[in-house]
Amino acid sequence: MYRALPYKTKQFFFVLIKLSIVIGAFYFIYNKLTTNNDLDFTEFIEFLHKNNVFSLKNVIFLIFLSLFNWFLEILKWQELVSSIKKISFFEAQKQSLGALTASLLTPNRIGDYGAKALYFSASYRKRIVLLNFIGNMMQMAITVLFGVFGLYFFITEYQVDFSFLRVSRFLIIISVVSILSIFGLKQKRFKIKGFSIEKVIDFIKNLAIRIKVSTFVLSLLRYLTFSFQFYFLLGIFGIEVSYFHAMVAITSMYLLASVIPSIFIFDVLIKGSVAMYIFTIVGVNEFTILSIVLLMWILNFVLPSILGSFYVLTFTLPKNKTA
Structure with missing residues (x-):
């Protein structure tokens, strides 16, 4: 049906979709900033003014950390794509930031x-799609690796009291999910992002070791960067705590x-609730x-998505023979 439409009509709908994505993203960002209960x-x-967050030194350093964070993410994407096609850093930047803006309203x-x-x-x-999945899983692996150790020290250091009932429920859920996952992995019909688990495993196995290692290292550096940015903000707001x-x-x-x-778009609400606890x-x-x-969200997602909106508006579909 789409192919039967005249060329100018297709172009009109294409521009309309791009405008809708950008306007929708901006509206939800604005709504989140102005209607936070x-x-x-x-x-x-x-509060930011009171704590001198807008001083030239602080602004430059915070923006530098955000730029470095996204520099690592873009470099990681360029490295992953190089396994099938060489792209420039600028192309990787367009794809990463444009995709950020386009995905702002989608679950996870x-x-x-x-x-x-x-x-x-x-x-x-x-x-x-598979390369993107691998990149995200690498980042998640770093989060889990550091998080497990962090949560262990947090519980033992602050003697967090968890009720037996809640812990039991949590363990039961984890056990059920693990059993279902193991069962699912044995099924040929089990799929990840639309691909069978066997194809995903084969794809990962065939990926060059250099790319796997560099992706892991870049994910690690990125995690350390935005974690340090959070720590730096604690210091700005006068929170005296060791690193x-x-x-x-x-x-x-x-x-x-x-x-x-x-x-x-509601990621900031979830992180806010967890962070408060x-x-x-x-x-x-x-x-x-x-x-x-909220400031971390603005620095690392709102500002890059504003730049990404330009790439969304200037996006053109690739030609099958050359792209």
């Missing part, structure tokens, strides 16, 4: 897979927040931690 935006700005950033795949011709798209104890809380927060499915035990007041979580 837990954190009034005016009070948030006043699922739209990122389709958005990145659209930058390539049909012959590459299945492999692009070790801060990282124990930060890694625990990212682990717990990452296992909760959500629409990406974790850092209240540490001794940080709720308003301070909510301000830090």
Whole structure:
């Protein structure tokens, strides 16, 4: 039906879709910033001024950390794609930031897979989805690795009291999920992102060791970067805590927040709730931690998505023969 439409009509609908994505993303960002029941935006700005967050030194360093964070993510994507097609850093940047904006409203950033795949011709798209999956799983592996150790030290350090009933329920859920996962892995029909588990495993096995190692290292560096940015903000807001104890809380927060499915635009709400629980035990007041979580969201997702909106608006479908 789409193919039967006149060329100008197709172009009109294509532009309309791109405008809808950008306008939708901007609207939800604006709505989140101005209608937050837990954190009034005016009070948030006043709090930032009071703590000298807008000083030239702080602004430059915070933006540098955000730029470095996304530099590593873009470099990781360029490295992954190089296994099937060489692309420039600028192309990787367009794809990463454009996909960020396009996936902003989708649950767990699922739209990122389709958005990145659209930058390539049909012959590459299945492999692009798998490469994106590998990159995300590498980042998740780092989050889980640090998070497990962090949560262990957090529980033992602060003697967190968990009720037996809640722990039992949690263990039962984990056990059921594990059993179903093991059973599913043995089934040929079990699929990840539309691919059989066998194809996913074969694809990962055939990926060059250099790419696997570099992707893991870049994921690690990225995790350390935004974790340090969180720690730096704690210092700006006058929270006196050692780097070790801060990282124990930060890694625990990212682990717990990452296992909760959500629409990406509400990721800040989930991290805010988890962060309040974790850092209240540490001794940080709720308003301070909510301000830090919101500022982290603005620096690492809102600002890049604004740049990504330009790439969405200027996006053109690739030609099958050359892309």
